[in-house]
Amino acid sequence: MKALSQKRRHPLAAIALLLLGLMLTGGLYAAATTVNQAKADTTTFSAQDTKEGQKLFVANCATCHGMGAGGSPTGPSLVGVGAAAVDFQVATGRMPLEANGPQAQEKPRQFNETQTKQLAGYIASLGAGPAIPEEHYLDGKGNAATGGELFRVNCAMCHNAAAAGGALTRGKFAPALAGVSSQHIYEAMVTGPQNMPVFNDANITPDDKRDIITFLQTIDASGSPGGADLGSLGPVSEGLFIWVAGLGVVIAFTIWLTSRTS
Template sequence: MAREKKRRSNGRRSPLAAAALIGIGLLLTGGIYAGATAAIAATEDESSTTSTLTAEDGKKLFQANCATCHGLDLQGTESGPSLYGVGELSVHFQVSTGRMPLQAQAPQAPQKPVQFTDEQIEALAAFVQSTAPGPTFPSEEVLDGEGDVAHGGELFRINCAMCHNVAGAGGALTEGKYAPNLHTTSPLNMYAAMVTGPQNMPVFNDLNLTPEDKRDVISYLMFLQESESPGGYALGSLGPVSEGLFIWIFGIGSLIALTVWITAKSN
């Protein structure tokens, strides 16, 4: 009887062995699944990177997001103007700054978060350009920021500073309209604004400002964006109004507080 019990005990498997086998199986299964998932994801990323949208894709985007106001054939409606002749440059400006699609009717289309990817914006612009040609993108040289900064500053002060402020900080206009600040505007959108004249902006064609002049103005604005204020805190670069308000509140306020403190101490 003793020998029989010993044989049975030697033939039994340890409970740890079953747990180890299950653990190894789970590890192998998880590893295979993770590898397969990574391979599929890499394939999808590669395909999405290489895929480019066409003007036909832009047409579908336009019909889904823009045609309600601008019409299926870009002819315009009561809710939105015609897009004949605006060209791809205007489309890029309006859509890449989030001004379009318009959220609600207002005195001016505000800048807001962009709703489309760069590829989708390019496809929309290509569709409009193919249907109703207009101003197109400039050469890279115009946007390189290597123009005459001093001459660009002079041109900007003559033609733009009355609305946008000398430092490009923007300003209020009439009837709830305003000139936006240019501190974060891209060189391409600076050029687009001069050529297409969005909102209250006048159009500066090549007779008003030559391509070289536009390059100089863009270089001046890029210089302002990259330069720190030499006088310390810039107060939004809004000029004497904000500076005078700051002095009145903090400077005069501090003097009044000091006078009251001295009077209280003397009493």
């Protein structure tokens, strides 16, 4: 007992306990994240998908991303980005990249649905990462009110409270979300394309992502019941319109009165 007591008073005992606590905390966090991720990431690919995807990758993507997708001076590594990242970037036409610029532009897709799946299968085989989400989270049957709160807290500062998009720094921008498919919205949240942060399942759960998607579908379907939305850019565009239109009416009325008196 005396020896044990002396060890507890050792000057390195506090450091050892701190390291043990950090390791335990990190292990529990990693386990919880893995469990949450598994709830939504269930997509599997056949060996044939992976094989065909590798051929497509070598022919179309390896120039920038390297033969083994390990990256190069002109393109980042794709190991561990997951199938969701490939599906989002390729299915929206952002990849292959058309031209260098502040960020990849959406354009007509160059690969069909089968080829996109094959590319995603190959990249998914290189390392664990976010997978294509289940249909359950894309059905638009979540809670729109909760989704609206989550969107305003996490997304509105870039995408605008009405999801109309907004400008960022150095020529970058957050795109408008009207008309974007549910699958691509979900994939963007879990992969963080361009300047977007990653909202993994520990930040926003799959059910919360479903609520956000439902909210976006709701405002997309409702249109602008109050009249012209002026781009949904808020009080700046509305104030400018009132100023220009109101001043125009005053000038026109003044000219009319002047012409009448003369």
